[in-house]
Amino acid sequence: xxxxxxxxxxxxxxxxxxxxxxxxxxxxxxxxxxxxxxxxxxxxxxxxxxxxxxxxxxxxxxxxxxxxxxxxxxxxxxxxxxxxxxxxxxxxxxxxxxxxxxxxxxxxxxxxxxxxxxxxxxxxxxxxxxxxxxxxxxxxxxxxxxxxxxxxxxxxxxxxxxxxxxxxxxxxxxxxxxxxxxxxxxxxxxxxxxxxxxxxxxxxxxxxxxxxxxxxxxxxxxxxxxxxxxxxxxxxxxxxxxxxxxxxxxxxxxxx
Amino acid sequence: xxxxxxxxxxxxxxxxxxxxxxxxxxxxxxxxxxxxxxxxxxxxxxxxxxxxxxxxxxxxxxxxxxxxxxxxxxxxxxxxxxxxxxxxxxxxxxxxxxxxxxxxxxxxxxxxxxxxxxxxxxxxxxxxxxxxxxxxxxxxxxxxxxxxxxxxxxxxxxxxxxxxxxxxxxxxxxxxxxxxxxxxxxxxxxxxxxxxxxxxxxxxxxxxxxxxxxxxxxxxxxxxxxxxxxxxxxxxxxxxxxxxxxxxxxxxxxxxxxxxxxxxxxxxxxxxxxxxxxxxxxxxxxxxxxxxxxxxxxxxxxxxxxxxxxxxxxxxxxxxxxxxxxxxxxxxxxxxxxxxxxxxxxxxxxxxxxxxxxxxxxxxxxxxxxxxxxxxxxxxxxxxxxxxxxxxxxxxxxxxxxxxxxxxxxxxxxxxxxxxxxxxxxxxxxxxxxxxxxxxxxxxxxxxxxxxxxxxxxxxxxxxxxxxxxxxxxxxxxxxxxxxxxxxxxxxxxxxxxxxxxxxxxxxxxxxxxxxxxxxxxxxxxxxxxxxxxxxxxxxxxxxxxxxxxxxxxxxxxxxxxxxxxxxxxxxxxxxxxxxxxxxxxxxxxxxxxxxxxxxxx
Numbered sequence: 001x002x003x004x005x006x007x008x009x010x011x012x013x014x015x016x017x018x019x020x021x022x023x024x025x026x027x028x029x030x031x032x033x034x035x036x037x038x039x040x041x042x043x044x045x046x047x048x049x050x051x052x053x054x055x056x057x058x059x060x061x062x063x064x065x066x067x068x069x070x071x072x073x074x075x076x077x078x079x080x081x082x083x084x085x086x087x088x089x090x091x092x093x094x095x096x097x098x099x100x101x102x103x104x105x106x107x108x109x110x111x112x113x114x115x116x117x118x119x120x121x122x123x124x125x126x127x128x129x130x131x132x133x134x135x136x137x138x139x140x141x142x143x144x145x146x147x148x149x150x151x152x153x154x155x156x157x158x159x160x161x162x163x164x165x166x167x168x169x170x171x172x173x174x175x176x177x178x179x180x181x182x183x184x185x186x187x188x189x190x191x192x193x194x195x196x197x198x199x200x201x202x203x204x205x206x207x208x209x210x211x212x213x214x215x216x217x218x219x220x221x222x223x224x225x226x227x228x229x230x231x232x233x234x235x236x237x238x239x240x241x242x243x244x245x246x247x248x249x250x251x252x253x254x255x256x
Numbered sequence: 257x258x259x260x261x262x263x264x265x266x267x268x269x270x271x272x273x274x275x276x277x278x279x280x281x282x283x284x285x286x287x288x289x290x291x292x293x294x295x296x297x298x299x300x301x302x303x304x305x306x307x308x309x310x311x312x313x314x315x316x317x318x319x320x321x322x323x324x325x326x327x328x329x330x331x332x333x334x335x336x337x338x339x340x341x342x343x344x345x346x347x348x349x350x351x352x353x354x355x356x357x358x359x360x361x362x363x364x365x366x367x368x369x370x371x372x373x374x375x376x377x378x379x380x381x382x383x384x385x386x387x388x389x390x391x392x393x394x395x396x397x398x399x400x401x402x403x404x405x406x407x408x409x410x411x412x413x414x415x416x417x418x419x420x421x422x423x424x425x426x427x428x429x430x431x432x433x434x435x436x437x438x439x440x441x442x443x444x445x446x447x448x449x450x451x452x453x454x455x456x457x458x459x460x461x462x463x464x465x466x467x468x469x470x471x472x473x474x475x476x477x478x479x480x481x482x483x484x485x486x487x488x489x490x491x492x493x494x495x496x497x498x499x500x501x502x503x504x505x506x507x508x509x510x511x512x513x514x515x516x517x518x519x520x521x522x523x524x525x526x527x528x529x530x531x532x533x534x535x536x537x538x539x540x541x542x543x544x545x546x547x548x549x550x551x552x553x554x555x556x557x558x559x560x561x562x563x564x565x566x567x568x569x570x571x572x573x574x575x576x577x578x579x580x581x582x583x584x585x586x587x588x589x590x591x592x593x594x595x596x597x598x599x600x601x602x603x604x605x606x607x608x609x610x611x612x613x614x615x616x617x618x619x620x621x622x623x624x625x626x627x628x629x630x631x632x633x634x635x636x637x638x639x640x641x642x643x644x645x646x647x648x649x650x651x652x653x654x655x656x657x658x659x660x661x662x663x664x665x666x667x668x669x670x671x672x673x674x675x676x677x678x679x680x681x682x683x684x685x686x687x688x689x690x691x692x693x694x695x696x697x698x699x700x701x702x703x704x705x706x707x708x709x710x711x712x713x714x715x716x717x718x719x720x721x722x723x724x725x726x727x728x729x730x731x732x733x734x735x736x737x738x739x740x741x742x743x744x745x746x747x748x749x750x751x752x753x754x755x756x757x758x759x760x761x762x763x764x765x766x767x768x769x770x771x772x773x774x775x776x777x778x779x780x781x782x783x784x785x786x787x788x789x790x791x792x793x794x795x796x797x798x799x800x801x802x803x804x805x806x807x808x809x810x811x812x813x814x815x816x817x818x819x820x821x822x823x824x825x826x827x828x829x830x831x832x833x834x835x836x837x838x839x840x841x842x843x844x845x846x847x848x849x850x851x852x853x854x855x856x857x858x
Contacts, residue, residue, distance in 0.1 A: 007651065036756045049684040050755075057675040064671040067646045068664050075585070077653040082810040084841035085587035085652040095594050095643065102639040106632050109678060114628050117684030122621075171458040172551060174616065174691060178757030181688040183616045187552065188457060189545025192618035208768040209757040215616075215691040217451055219458060220380045223762035 014070040021062035029054055036209050039179035039231060041197040045120045046181040049113030056109060127163035127195065135166070135173030135186035138221025140212055148244035154212050154229045157237035161197045174216035177229055178209035185216055204228035259325060260334045263306030267434070270302025271295040287445055289467045289537045296471040300434050307430050308336025313423050336430060338422035339824055343429050344408025345722060348715065350432060351400035355708065356787060358392040361385055363784045366746075370777035372767050382763030383449040384465075390452035391439060391469065395476055397569040397707045399432070399483070402518075405576060405714050406487050406511040408722065412815035413505045415496025415833060415848070417825040420489040424482050431479040438472030451761060453562070456543035456554050460535045467536065470529040477526040480568075484518030487511050496814075496848075498833035503847075505813050505837050506582070506589055506596075506644075510575025513599045514568045521607060525561035528554050555617055559610035567606040569703060571599060573710030574641050577663050580717050581648050583811040584660040588838040590647025594640045601637030609634060615683050616690045624683045631681035638674060642667070655809070658732030662713035665740030669705025673698060676751065691761075694754025697747045704743060712739065712790065719794065720804030724820040727797040735789045742783030749776045812847045813837045 035047050077083065132143040142150045156162060166175045168186035175194060176183040179202070184194040204210045205228070214225035232240065275286040275295035282290065305314065312324040313336075325335040332342050333349075365385055368377045377385065407425065411418055419425045442448055446463025459466050491504070491512045504512075532554070534540040541547035543554050582589040589595065611619060611627040645667055654660060676698040679685040689695060719727050749772035754760075758769045765773070807816040814831060815822070831848040839845035 010651070034752065034755060046684045046688050049682055050679065050688075053679055053682060053685060057678065061671050061675055064642065064646070064667060067649065068667055071646075071649040071652070071654065072664060075649060075652050075654045077586075077655055082586065082655070083653050085585060087588055087839065087841035088590065088647075088651065089588045089839075090591040090594070091647075094647065095591050098639065098643045099594075099636070102636050106635050109682065110629050110632050113684055114632065114682055115625060117682065118625060118628070121684060121687075171461065172455055176691070176759065178688070183687050183690060185616055185618045187545070187618045189549075189551070190618055208766045211766075213757075213759055215759045217383070217449075217455070217458065217761045219449060219462070220378075220383065222383070223379055223764045 010070070010074060013074075014066055017070055018059075018063055018066035021066055022059050025058045025062060026055065029058065036178060037200070037207060038181075039177075039198055039200045039202060039207075039210060040181070041199055042121060042195065043179065043181040044199075045117055049117040052113045053109065056105065060105070121195075124161065124195070126161060128160045129157065129162045131162060131164050133164050133166045133175055133186070135168040135170075135175070135214065135218075135225075137170050137219055138214070138225040140175075140214075140225070140227045142227075144241050144244065146241055146245055148241060150244060152227070154227050155237060155240050156196075156198050156229065156231050157234045158198050158201055158231050160234065160237075161195060164194050164196065166192050166194065171218050172216045173214045173218050173225065176213050176215040177211065178213065179207060179229070183215055198231045201231050201233070203230040257331065257334055259307050259311075259336065263303045263430075266306035267299045267303035267437075271299030274298030287464060289464055289533075292445065292464060292467045293471065293533070293537060296434075296438060296468070300431075300475060303434050304427070304430060309427065309430075312336050312338070312426070336423075336426050338418070338426050340407050340411050340419045340422065340425060341722075341822065341826075343425050344404050344406075346429050347399065347403030347407060347432075348405075348722075350429075350436075351396045351404060351711070352715070352791075354392050354436065355396045355400065355711070356791070358389050358396060359784060359787065361389040361392070363780055365389065366777040366780040368763055369765075369773050371774060372765055372770050374764050377763060379763045380449065383761065384443070384447040386761055387448050387451050387469075388439065388442075391473065393703070394452050394565075395435065396711075397703050398480060398565060399476075400711045401572040401576060401707055401714065402487075402511060402514055402568065403429070403432075403483060404711070405507065405718070406483070406515070406572060409718070409815060410487055410490055410508055410511055411494070412818065412822060412826055413508050413813055413837075414491060414494065414499050415814050415827060415831045416490060416494040417827060417830075419486050420494055421486050425486050428479045428483040428486065431475055431482075435472045435476040435479070438468045438475070442466075442468040442472075453558065454529065454532065455558075456532055456535065456551055457545075459532050460543060467533065470533045474526045474529055477522045480518050480522045484515035484522070487515040488519060491515075496827075496831050496833055498849075500833075502593075503833055503836050505575075506578045506592070507572070507575030509596050509599055510571045510573070510578075513603050514571040517564045517568050517571070517603055517606065521561045521564045523561075524557050525565075528557035528561075531557075552614070552617055552619055555614055556611070556619075559613045560607070563610040563613065564606040566699075566702060567602050569707040571602065573666075573707040574599070576710040576714040576717075577666050578641070578644055578648070579813070580659040580663050580713055581645050582838050582840075583717075583809050583813075584655040584657055584663075585648050585652030586655065586840045587648050587652045588836070588840055588842070590644050590650070591640070592644070592836075592838065595644035598637040598640030598644075601640070602634060605630060605634045605637065612681050612686070615686045628681055628683050632678065635674065635678065642671070656733075657716075657809075658727070658729060658736050659713045659717035661733055661736035662709055662716070662739070665736060665743075666705065666709040666713065668740070669701050669709060669743065673701030673705050676701065689754055691759055692754035693750045693758045693760055696760045697750035697754060700747050700750075704747075709739075715794065717809075718815075719797070720808045721815055721820050721822070723798045723801070724804055725797055725799075725801035726804040726808060727801060728793050731789060731793040735786060735793065738786040738789065739783070742779060742786055745779035746776050746783055749773075749779075812840065814848055817848060 134141045166186045168188045173186040180196045182194045184192045202210050210229040212227040275291040278291040278294045316322050327335045442465035445465040447465035448469040450459045531542040541549040543549045543551050609631040612631040753772050806819050834849045835845050835847050837847050
């Protein structure tokens, strides 16, 4: 009976340690800004998923850590005589509880953020603007609706739902703008699509995450297969796009 | 050493003959892909015949008596020896050496990455070094724990005198050196720059070193399949009387389940690589989009092996760690049956989760939700392994020894590895994180934190059994802390880098990422230096350490009831198993009857 009382005391103590860790780690998570700045609606969906997974993951991680810390100090054998611990082989209630809790957690994250996030990302198949993107070793070529081919800067209008139709002429590449969070591979012989709705103005010179970065290993120039991204007002975008057609001979002023 | 010299000479002769014959028949250069293929095949046959396949085995096929090598002492390790303990040690030493080599490569990479800009490696050289590091370390993780401890321990733990197919076992090991030689000589042909994943079309159009990669890795796959076959057969047919499935030591379960996976899926990797080879040398277009091929087909085939492969790596590691935890907590393995069920759940689920590596690949969108669901479901059987580990520690009498310290580090790391895996199983977060440093950090937490920690912890725990001597406990513990802290300092910053927009497999990066990269590089040097302590402790102790006696841990499984090191053929009399291996604290319980007189005082 004494031993049982001891187990209960251990359980309470490790539970308190666990709670403490959860509170501290969750507080740290909410107090710090780990995620980079969002420049698109899609970034918000993906960051919400990231946040939810972290909030749910912290208690799981804390449980393991609490058990390890408590065990290391409380159950350390003081003599080296190799005395045995209590012969607890299993405990049906513990195993069943464990299975129920882990299954419930897996199901919960599958539903939200899993399926919910997926549905949000796919909610709107419409696009106000379609840009064709071609990856080639080692640069990106973007074709705008007016036929302008652009290689040195990807300029996008804010608050516009944009679909990128992506392909490759040689090996695999991957279309990724960290500020937008979205990514899709460029595959030879295949057109893949990704939707982005920019919500913030900005340029690569101000934020490194406004860059179109190749994310699939494609050979020597992979690391530097980068195209700066600039998000501008819609009106500015229209005039910029028009300029690209006329600007083929001398370098245009408006490209800064 | 004669067989080894013979093997090298015959291997070289075979290579030259194969390459020369190809040139004689079709012209061209001996460095053409086709010539390399035939050179490698004949070279491999020459190597194997030279090392002892001819003498110990193939002579019988021609009606001649076999002449197995009679070498003793240290010379055994350089011959076609069929003793499973010799082979286990061959694997252990080989893969620890490859681990240190791959680690040294990582340090060179971290040196380049210590600050932005291109320092001393060209972009191309970085890609190739990164690819070499990747494939060497994947090989170490696949075959290190399973090859070393699987071979050494499985027969001992189940009460058998050797493996079911001793010569196949020796063959599995001697296929490994040509793999290493093939990979490490790839720079002679321009090396390979596709990572260890070898995605086409890049792997079809890059330099000839890719062919050596394909041939070496296919050979490695053959070794894995033969090794898996041997362990499955051994466990199924050679258990001592009374060693029922319900009394199998947990490491044997881990090795058995990993071997089943290895038998089932390894050929998919080999097949996908052979298709690349055919695209290169035979003019096929399996992956050439212009001629109707499909680059994505490769990724499906590749990950059909390579996701289960992480469980081939980690199931034996689970086994190692649960053995250590049980023996050193001196308690029965908590929820043994649930843990075994967890292993089987992992085996089943691991073969149907591969496409979570492909959420951004452009594959059909209707595959996203099912693969997310299946991948997240694998956390449930994996959770049972944690239950077993934590439940065993609970109320235990923890012996403060190096392997148990490493087990704590392992549980910490693997918890991080497991939880960060969820972000990569979730489609939304994976779209951002795929191909970033977050992935690099995550898989190092599972593969280094999970499997390599087990390789290292196991090399301490069974050190007294293998060498008959005890390692230095104080240095062991210092290294355990050094390794765990150092590893976390290197890889925690990489999570931040990935989330904040740094893609993986790059030699150069924007200034913005300089701080955490510099931190990780310095931490990596510290971590790397720690391995001197590891190697020094074990090498010194193997020669000068105090005698360990048969059972320094006072453990119950069969290998500890034999002298250290165990004699050839292990058991003079086969033991009769009468009880569970982990009944610590159960009054009067006995694992094996024969040993009751000697070790049953508890």
